[in-house]
Amino acid sequence: MTRTLVVVGHGMVGHRLVEVLRERDEFGTWRIVVLGEEPRAAYDRVGLSSYLDGKTAEDLGLTGQDLLDDPVVELRLGAAVTGVDTAARTVALAGGESLSYDALVLATGSKPFVPPVPGRQLPGTFVYRTIEDLDAIREAATEGRQGVVIGGGLLGLEAANALRLLGMRPHVVEMAPRLMPLQVDEGGGAVLRGLVEQLGLTVHTGAATRSVDGEEHVTGVTLADDTVIDTDLVVFSAGVRPRDELAEVAGLARGERGGFLVDEACRTGVAGVWAIGECAAVEGRCYGLVAPGYAMAEGVAEQLLEQGEGTFPGADLSTKLKLLGVDVASFGDAHATTEGALEVVYANNAAGTYAKLVLSDDARVLLGGVLVGDASAYGVLRPLVDRELPAPPEQLLLPAGSGVDSAALPDDAVVCSCNNVSKGQITDAIAEHGLDAVAGVKSCTKAGTSCGSCVPMITTLLGECGVETSQALCEHFTQSRAELFEIVQATGVGSFSELIAKHGTGRGCDLCKPAVASILASLGNGHILEGEQAALQDTNDRFLANLQRNGTYSVVPRVPGGEITPEKLIVLGEVAKEFGLYTKITGGQRIDLFGARVEQLPQVWKKLVEAGFESGHAYGKALRTVKSCVGNDWCRYGVQDSVSMAIRLELRYRGLRSPHKLKSAVSGCARECAEARGKDFGVIATDKGWNLYVGGNGGFTPRHAELLAADLDDEQLVKLIDRFLMFYVRTADRLQRTSAWVESLDGGLEHLKEVLVEDSLGIAEELEAAMQRHVDHYSDEWAGVLADPAKLSRFVSFVNAPDAPDPTIRFIEERGQIRPGPVSLPMPVPASQTQEVH
Amino acid sequence: MSWRPICDLALLQPECGVPALVDGHPVAVFRTHDDELFAVGNVDPLCGAGVISRGIVGDRGGEPTVASPMLKQVFSLRTGECLDVPDARLPVFPVRRRGSSVEVALP
Ligand code: SRM
Ligand SMILES: Cc1cc2nc3c(=O)[nH]c(=O)nc-3n(C[C@H](O)[C@H](O)[C@H](O)COP(=O)(O)OP(=O)(O)OC[C@H]3O[C@@H](n4cnc5c(N)ncnc54)[C@H](O)[C@@H]3O)c2cc1C
Ligand code: SF4
Ligand code: FES
Numbered sequence: 001m002t003r004t005l006v007v008v009g010h011g012m013v014g015h016r017l018v019e020v021l022r023e024r025d026e027f028g029t030w031r032i033v034v035l036g037e038e039p040r041a042a043y044d045r046v047g048l049s050s051y052l053d054g055k056t057a058e059d060l061g062l063t064g065q066d067l068l069d070d071p072v073v074e075l076r077l078g079a080a081v082t083g084v085d086t087a088a089r090t091v092a093l094a095g096g097e098s099l100s101y102d103a104l105v106l107a108t109g110s111k112p113f114v115p116p117v118p119g120r121q122l123p124g125t126f127v128y129r130t131i132e133d134l135d136a137i138r139e140a141a142t143e144g145r146q147g148v149v150i151g152g153g154l155l156g157l158e159a160a161n162a163l164r165l166l167g168m169r170p171h172v173v174e175m176a177p178r179l180m181p182l183q184v185d186e187g188g189g190a191v192l193r194g195l196v197e198q199l200g201l202t203v204h205t206g207a208a209t210r211s212v213d214g215e216e217h218v219t220g221v222t223l224a225d226d227t228v229i230d231t232d233l234v235v236f237s238a239g240v241r242p243r244d245e246l247a248e249v250a251g252l253a254r255g256e257r258g259g260f261l262v263d264e265a266c267r268t269g270v271a272g273v274w275a276i277g278e279c280a281a282v283e284g285r286c287y288g289l290v291a292p293g294y295a296m297a298e299g300v301a302e303q304l305l306e307q308g309e310g311t312f313p314g315a316d317l318s319t320k321l322k323l324l325g326v327d328v329a330s331f332g333d334a335h336a337t338t339e340g341a342l343e344v345v346y347a348n349n350a351a352g353t354y355a356k357l358v359l360s361d362d363a364r365v366l367l368g369g370v371l372v373g374d375a376s377a378y379g380v381l382r383p384l385v386d387r388e389l390p391a392p393p394e395q396l397l398l399p400a401g402s403g404v405d406s407a408a409l410p411d412d413a414v415v416c417s418c419n420n421v422s423k424g425q426i427t428d429a430i431a432e433h434g435l436d437a438v439a440g441v442k443s444c445t446k447a448g449t450s451c452g453s454c455v456p457m458i459t460t461l462l463g464e465c466g467v468e469t470s471q472a473l474c475e476h477f478t479q480s481r482a483e484l485f486e487i488v489q490a491t492g493v494g495s496f497s498e499l500i501a502k503h504g505t506g507r508g509c510d511l512c513k514p515a516v517a518s519i520l521a522s523l524g525n526g527h528i529l530e531g532e533q534a535a536l537q538d539t540n541d542r543f544l545a546n547l548q549r550n551g552t553y554s555v556v557p558r559v560p561g562g563e564i565t566p567e568k569l570i571v572l573g574e575v576a577k578e579f580g581l582y583t584k585i586t587g588g589q590r591i592d593l594f595g596a597r598v599e600q601l602p603q604v605w606k607k608l609v610e611a612g613f614e615s616g617h618a619y620g621k622a623l624r625t626v627k628s629c630v631g632n633d634w635c636r637y638g639v640q641d642s643v644s645m646a647i648r649l650e651l652r653y654r655g656l657r658s659p660h661k662l663k664s665a666v667s668g669c670a671r672e673c674a675e676a677r678g679k680d681f682g683v684i685a686t687d688k689g690w691n692l693y694v695g696g697n698g699g700f701t702p703r704h705a706e707l708l709a710a711d712l713d714d715e716q717l718v719k720l721i722d723r724f725l726m727f728y729v730r731t732a733d734r735l736q737r738t739s740a741w742v743e744s745l746d747g748g749l750e751h752l753k754e755v756l757v758e759d760s761l762g763i764a765e766e767l768e769a770a771m772q773r774h775v776d777h778y779s780d781e782w783a784g785v786l787a788d789p790a791k792l793s794r795f796v797s798f799v800n801a802p803d804a805p806d807p808t809i810r811f812i813e814e815r816g817q818i819r820p821g822p823v824s825l826p827m828p829v830p831a832s833q834t835q836e837v838h
Numbered sequence: 839m840s841w842r843p844i845c846d847l848a849l850l851q852p853e854c855g856v857p858a859l860v861d862g863h864p865v866a867v868f869r870t871h872d873d874e875l876f877a878v879g880n881v882d883p884l885c886g887a888g889v890i891s892r893g894i895v896g897d898r899g900g901e902p903t904v905a906s907p908m909l910k911q912v913f914s915l916r917t918g919e920c921l922d923v924p925d926a927r928l929p930v931f932p933v934r935r936r937g938s939s940v941e942v943a944l945p
Contacts, residue, residue: 823886
C-alpha cells in the first residue's frame with residue numbers, strides 16, 4: 001500500500017531525504033509531498049556566497065530533473081506550513097489547505113539570529129541565508145560605499161567578502177577580541193586579521209554594536225566605544241537559531257536551546273514525526289553544518305523503509321575552511337589550555353602565514369595547533385594529536401607529503417596517561433553509554449580525572465563521535481564558571497555588562513547572571529546590590545531574603561554557632577509577633593521568620609539590626625551556618641571548646657560568596673553531635689586538637705566528609721579551611737557543592753591534600769591572602785541596605801502605590817500561626833531546567 | 839486608551855523590574871539594557887504569586903525575557919508567552935516613556 005510522507009522544508013537536508021528515499025524505495029511504498037516555503041527548490045546553501053561570485057541560481061540548484069519529474073514526488077514551492085495536527089495526522093498550509101500524512105519529517109532549517117540592537121529592523125538591514133537575501137543585498141549595494149557586517153565568525157567573513165565582491169568597502173564588527181574566536185587563537189586571529197585587511201576589510205574586534213542608526217533608513221552604525229561607521233547597508237551575521245516555530249502548534253518538545261527535540265534516531269516524542277537537519281535538536285543539540293543533517297536524513301530514510309535502526313551516527317566537527325581565499329584550521333588543544341603546554345609558533349608576516357603547534361611540556365607530544373594562511377599540513381597533523389611527534393615540529397609544518405605517518409590515531413593510543421585509558425576505551429564508552437559530555441567519560445572510564453591534561457583530547461573524541469561538548473554556562477557564555485572566574489580575576493573586568501560584551505553574547509539569563517554576580521562578589525566588588533549588580537541577583541539575593549511560594553519572604557538572622565542569649569531570643573519573638581510572622585526553628589540551629597512582605601523586610605530588619613543581629617545569608621550561595629554541639633564547656637565527654645570554634649569559623653567565613661552554599665559544623669568529640677561529617681567542612685575535636693573533614697553533604701546525594709588533616713591546632717585549622725574554601729570558590733562549577741567538586745577532582749582527596757596541605761601548586765599563600773581580604777572587607781549586607789535610600793527604594797509592594805498590599809497574598813491560620821492561603825492555580829511541574837531551587 | 843504614569847524613568851534601573859498597580863491590576867514594568875520598555879502582568883500564571891517584576895531579565899536567542907523567580911520559567915517580554923511551558927502566558931500592556939516618566943495603559 002502506498003503511504004504519504006510529508007516533508008516540511010525543501011532545504012539541503014529535506015532534499016537529501018527525498019533523494020535517498022527515492023533511491024532506495026524500490027517498490028514505491030512512499031508517495032512524497034515536499035512543502036517548501038522558499039520560492040525555489042533546494043539549492044546549495046553552503047555554496048551560497050558563490051552566487052555573488054559569478055554563479056547563477058541554477059548553478060546552485062540541487063534538484064536533478066529526474067526528481068522533479070518523478071511522479072511519486074510532489075514538490076510545492078512557496079508553501080509555508082503553519083499548522084500540524086498530530087492526532088489527525090494533517091498539516092495546514094498558510095492558505096488554509098490541509099494535507100494528510102502517514103509520516104511527517106520536519107526539515108525547516110535555521111533562521112539567522114539578529115541581535116537585539118536598536119534599529120535592527122530599519123530598511124537597509126539584511127541577513128545572509130537565502131538567494132533572496134543575496135538578491136536584496138545586491139540590489140541595495142552601492143559601489144564604493146561602506147557596508148557593515150555584524151559578526152566576525154565564519155559566516156560574517158563570508159558576508160563581508162560578498163560585500164567586497166559587490167564593490168563595497170566592508171567593515172566587520174566582532175564582539176570577541178579576534179575574528180573567528182571559536183576557531184583560532186590570538187596570534188592566528190592577528191594574522192587572519194592582517195590577511196582580510198589586505199583584502200580591503202576594516203575589522204573592529206572587541207566591539208559591541210550599540211545601535212543601528214537612522215530614521216527611515218540606515219545611515220550608520222554606532223559601536224559601544226562611540227565609533228560611528230557611516231553606512232546605508234548592514235548585514236547581521238551573528239549566528240543562527242533553529243526554525244522550531246511549529247513545535248508549539250504541533251505540541252512537540254523543544255531542546256533547551258531550541259530546535260525540535262528528537263532522540264538519536266531523530267524521532268520527536270510523537271510517533272510518525274521526525275525532525276532532521278539544522279532544526280533538529282538531537283538529544284538536545286543542534287548541528288549547524290550540512291553533513292550531520294545529511295546523516296540524519298539517511299537515518300530517517302532507513303527507518304521509513306524499515307531497513308535499519310537509522311540512528312544518527314554523529315558528526316565530525318573539526319574545522320578547516322577557506323574564507324576569502326584564506327585557509328584557517330584549528331585542532332586539538334589549539335588554545336594551549338593544557339597545563340605546562342608549550343607553544344611553537346611559526347609566523348611569516350611577509351607570506352601571511354601563521355602556524356602554531358601546541359606541545360606537551362617536554363615538547364614531545366603534539367597537543368594541537370592553529371593554522372592560518374596555509375592549512376595544508378592539517379590533514380597530517382590532526383590525527384597525530386596526543387601522539388609523540390614523529391619528526392621535529394618545523395618539519396611537520398611543511399606542506400603535506402613530507403613523509404609523516406598520517407594514519408588516524410590508533411585505538412590503542414593512550415589518551416589519558418594518568419589513568420592509562422586508551423582512545424578505544426573512550427570511544428567505546430561514548431558509544432556504549434551514549435555519553436555526551438566529558439563528565440560522563442570521566443565517570444565511566446576515569447580518563448581525565450587526575451591532572452586533567454587529557455580533557456581536551458576527550459573533548460575531541462566526543463566531537464569525533466558526533467557529540468558537541470560544552471562546558472558552557474548557558475547560551476550566553478561558552479565558558480564554564482571556573483573559566484569565567486579566571487577571566488574576571490585576570491582582566492579585572494568589574495561588571496556583568498563588560499564581561500558579556502567582551503566574552504559572551506546577548507544580555508544574559510537567570511543562569512549566567514547569578515553565577516557572574518557570585519564571581520564578582522567572591523572577588524570583592526562591593527555590596528551585592530550596588531549599581532548594576534542588583535539586576536544580576538536571584539530574587540533571594542536581590543531582596544536579601546528567601547522567596548516563599550506565595551511571593552512573601554522569610555528572614556533568617558545569623559545565630560553564630562547556634563548560641564543565642566535570652567535577650568536576643570526575645571527580640572526574635574517580639575519581631576515575629578509584631579509583624580505576624582510564622583516562626584520555626586530550622587535544621588541549622590537558627591530561627592526562621594516566614595511571611596514577610598517585600599515592603600516589610602526593611603522594617604523587620606531595622607529592628608533586628610538594632611538588636612545586634614545581622615544577615616544569615618540563608619538566601620545566598622554563601623556560608624550558611626556553622627553548627628555546634630555544646631562541647632567541653634558543659635558536656636562531660638567534650639575534649640575541645642566546639643562552640644567557640646564554631647562561632648569563630650562562622651564569623652570568619654560569613655558573607656563569603658561561593659559556587660553553592662556552604663555548611664559547616666564543629667563537634668566537641670568523636671560522638672559527633674553536631675553532624676560535622678555531613679557538612680562541606682566539618683571539624684571534630686580530638687585530644688590533640690581538631691580533625692578537619694571536607695566534602696560532606698546532606699541533601700539530594702548524602703556523602704560523608706573525608707578527613708583532610710588530623711590533630712590541627714586552632715591556627716592550622718583556620719589556615720587549612722581558608723585554603724580549602726578559596727580553592728573551591730575559584731575552581732568549582734556553578735551550583736556544584738563541595739561534595740561533587742571533591743569527587744570531580746579524582747583521588748579527590750589525595751589531590752586536595754597535595755594542593756592544600758603540601759602546597760604542590762604553590763598557591764596556598766595566595767589562597768590565604770584572598771580569604772584574608774574577604775574577612776577584612778566583610779560588612780553586614782542588611783545594615784548596608786538600611787543605610788542606603790536608593791537600595792531601600794526597591795522594597796515596595798508597588799512602585800506607584802508603595803503601601804498598597806499585594807492583592808495576591810493571602811494567609812490562613814494553622815496551629816495558631818499564619819501560612820500561605822491556597823492559590824487557585826495548580827502548582828506547575830517544574831521543567832528539568834527549573835529544578836534547582838536555591 | 840488612557841495612560842497611567844507609573845514612575846520616574848530613573849527609578850526603573852535597566853534589567854531591574856518594578857511592580858506597579860494599574861487600576862487594580864498588578865503589572866511588572868521593565869527596562870532592558872538597550873532602553874526598551876516592557877510591561878507584563880506581575881502574577882506568575884504558573885504559581886499565582888505576584889513576583890514577575892523580581893525576576894532576572896535577559897534574553898533567549900535575542901528575545902528579551904524575564905525568568906520568574908519562583909520556579910525559573912522564562913517568559914518573553916515582547917509577547918508575554920512562556921518559552922518553557924506551552925500555553926502559559928503573561929498579559930502584555932502598552933508602555934511608553936513620556937519625558938522622564940514611564941506610563942502604562944490597560945489595553
Ligand atoms: C529552613 C530550613 C528547613 C528547616 O525548617 O529546618 C531549610 C529550608 C530551605 N532549604 Fe534546606 N533548609 C534547612 C536546612 C537544610 C539542611 C540541614 C542542615 O543544614 O543541617 C539540609 C541538608 C544538609 C546539606 O545541605 O547538605 C538542607 C538541604 C537543602 C537542599 C539540598 C542541598 C544539596 O546539596 O542537595 C536545598 C536545595 C538547594 O540548595 O539547591 C535546600 C534549599 C532550601 C530552601 C532554601 C529552598 C528555597 O530556595 O526556598 C529552603 C528555604 C528556607 C527559607 O525560606 O527560609 N536545602 N537544608 C533549614 C535552614 C537551615 C538554616 O538555618 O540555614
Ligand atoms: C552562507 C552560508 C555558508 C555556509 N557554509 C557552510 C559550510 O561551509 N559547511 C557546512 O557544513 N554548512 C554551511 N552552511 C550551513 C548549511 O547551509 C546548513 O547546515 C544546511 O543548509 C542545513 O540544511 P537544512 O535543510 O537543515 O536547512 P535549510 O537549508 O535552511 O532548509 C530549510 C528549508 O525549510 C524551509 N522552511 C522552514 N520552515 C518552513 C515551513 N514552516 N514550511 C515550509 N518550509 C519551511 C526554509 O524556507 C528552508 O528552505 C552555510 C550556510 C550559509 C547560509
Ligand atoms: S559531640 Fe561530644 S562533646 Fe559534643 S555534645 Fe556530643 S558528646 Fe558532647
Ligand atoms: S592524563 Fe588524563 S587525567 Fe592526567
